[in-house]
Amino acid sequence: MSGDNMELTINQIKQLKGETAVPGDKSISHRAVMLGALARGTTRVENFLTGEDCLSTVRCFRALGVPVEGPDNGCLTIQGVGLNGLQEPVTILDAGNSGTTTRLMLGILAGQSFCSIITGDASLSRRPMARVTTPLAGMGAKFIGRDNNNLLPLAIRGGQLKPLNYQSPVASAQVKSAILLAGLFAQGETSVTEPTISRDHTERMLKSFGADIKQEGTTVTIKGRPELKGRQVVVPGDISSAAFLMVAAAILPGSEVTIRGVGVNPTRDGLLEVLKNMGGQVELLNLRDQCGEPVADIRVKGSDLQGTEISGNLIPRLIDEIPIIAVAAACARGTTVIRDAAELKVKESNRLATVAGELTKLGAAVEELPDGLIIKGGKPLTGAVVDSHGDHRIAMAMAVAGLAARGRTVIKEAQCIPVSFPGFADALKSLAVE
C-alpha cells in the first residue's frame, strides 16, 4: 500500500488482524465546537476529529470572534461567548467540503442580528440548502442565494426569530439540528418532527450543556433562550470510520479486528445490524457511557457473508455506510437490495451513481435504482483504476474493495480521505497481513 498526493495504491491482502482505534466522531466533533462557542465558560473537547470538515467549523467560529485553542494532541479548548456573544465576521465563512458545518451554521447564523456570508467548495456548492433556508426563513431569517436560496454562497441576515413547529419531509439530522439551533435564539418552543428518527447527537449534547429539550416519538422540542454551560466533551471514535475496517475484516476470511472506543449510538448503529443479518461475526465489548453517548469496543471476524435487504427506518441509521455496505454486498453470496436511499444522491457525490460506477470497474455486478442499489454478490473482484469523485467515503470504500480484489487497485483523487479519517491508510497498513 502506498499513497501520495493524489493516488492511493492498494494491493490485495490475505486478512486483517489486530487492535486499533479510529479518529473521533465527525458529527459529535462539529457539535462540540458549536455548543462550546454558544455556551458560557470553557469547553474542552478531547479526541476531537482533526479532519478537514471539523477544522472548517473551527475556522468559522474563529471568524465569528470565538477564541478556540488547538487542536493540540486531539484537544480543543473553546472559550464560549454565550448565546449573544458572536460577532459579525469581516470575511466570508468557508465551510470547505462540509455539509454539516454549512447547515448547522445556517441555523446559528439565522439567530444573529448581523449579516454573514457562507460558501464552500465545488461539491458543497452543488448540494441543496433550501431544506434548511426554507424553514429558517419561516422563523424570520432572510437569505440571498442562487436557485431561490438553495445553493451556496448564501448571505444571511438573521435576527429576532419566531419559534416554529416544523414537519420535515426528510429524515436529516442536519435539517433537524439547524432548526433546533435556531430555536435556541427564539422566544418559546421550537419543534421538529421527522418521518423517521435521524442521528440524535445534537439533542444529547444540548441536554448535557443545559438546554431544555425533549423527545416524543419522532418529534423533538426545544425551549428557546437557555443558559448553556461549557463542559468537557470526550468524543467517541467514529462508527462511520470504523465501518471501513469492520467491513474489511468481515470480507477477508481469517480476519479478526478489534476497534476500541467506538460510538454505538442506536441512531447510528445500522451497520452492526446489517453485518449480523449478512451472517457476519460482530461483537460489542465493554459497552459504556461516555459524556451521554454509548461507546463500545467492536470485534469483527471474517465470515462467509450473504446478501440482505436494507430499506425503510434502517436507512438513516446507516446513511453514511451505504458505500462500504455495497462493498460487503459485492463480496457476499447472493443478492443485496438497498431501497429508500435517494438521499445518497445529494451527498459529497451522487453516491448511488459513484458506488455503482466505481464498483463495476472492479468487476462487481451493481445496478443503480432511483432510490438504491441492487448488488449481485460473489463475482470475483479484480484490481483496477477507480476514482473517488472527490468523495472521502467513496475513496475509502474502494480501498477496502481493493484489499479483496486480485492484483492492484489505484484510487484516484484520494486526497479527500482526511475529510473524515486522517490516518486511514496507516490504520489499514497496521492491521494488514499480506
Ligand code: S3P
Ligand atoms: C450528519 C448528518 C447526515 C450525514 C452526515 C452528517 C450530521 O446528513 O450523512 O454525514 O452530522 O448531522 P443528513 O442530515 O443530510 O442526512
